[in-house]
Structure formats: structure tokens, C-alpha cells
Amino acid sequence: MEITGIISAIFIGIAIGGLGRLVVPGRQHISLLMTMLVGIAAALVGTFAASIIGVADTDGIDWIELALQVGLAGVGVTALSNRSKAHH
Template sequence: MEITGIISALFIGIAIGGLGRLVVPGRQHISLLMTMLVGMAAALVGTFAASLIGVADTAGIDWIELALQVGLAGAGVTALSRRPKVRH
């Protein structure tokens, strides 16, 4: 992978991870690095899933692929978000 591919993957990971955080209600206790990693993983898995169902290569913006990626990022952020423990 070339350096431009790595840099674009980082920016796409930030964007997808950020959108994933936006769709999850409430406050998430997850770092920017973890958000970026979740976003990159969601982008990869979402693209793979979109290619399996045949919607990855459409004319224009691939809205279904984007929805899959953001949904997966939201699920990843929710899974990794830790709740503060309350002591009584």
C-alpha cells in the first residue's frame, strides 16, 4: 500500500468513525484513536459486505455502502464504549 492510500484510509476512518459516534445516542467514552480504528475497520467490512450484496460499484455515491459502514462504526463504538462505574 502506498503512502497516499494509508493517508486516505486514515481520513476515511476518521470520517466513518465520527459518523458512527454521531448515530450512537449519549456520550461515548472512547478515544479518538479507537474511533479512527473502528472507522477504518467499519469501512473495510462495510465495503466487503456491500460487494457481497452487489451494491459496492454503483454510479455516483454508494449510499447503501456508506450506510453499512456508518452502521458498523456505530456498533463498534457502542461495543467499545465503556460506562463509568457508579459506586453506592
């Protein structure tokens, strides 16, 4: 993977993390850095899952892949937020 691919993956992951945080109701108790890392991981896992089920390469916007990524980010944000809240 080239440096431009890595940089674009980071920006997409940040956006996915932000969207994942938006779909989770209430206040999340995790940092912006953790949100970005969750987003990057969710983007990678969501792309992998979309390619397995055959919806990653469609014409136009891959809505199912995007939904998988945002859903995974929401799950990750919720899990980390609940874990963080339990320690307070």
C-alpha cells in the same frame, strides 16, 4: 496498495468513525483514537460487505455502502463504549 490509498483509507475511516459516533445517542466513553480505529475497521468491513452484496460499485455515491460503514461504526462505538463504561 499504494501509500496514497492507505492515507485516503485512514481519512475515510476517521470520517466514518466520527459519523458512527454521531449516530449513537448519549455520551460515548471511548477515546478519539479508538473512534478512529473503529471507523477504519468499519470502513474496511463495510466495503467488503458491500462488494459481497453487489452494491459497492454504483454510479455516484454508494449510499448503501456508506450506510453499512456508518452502521458498523455505530455498533463498534457502542460496543466499546459499553465495555469501557462497565470497567468504571
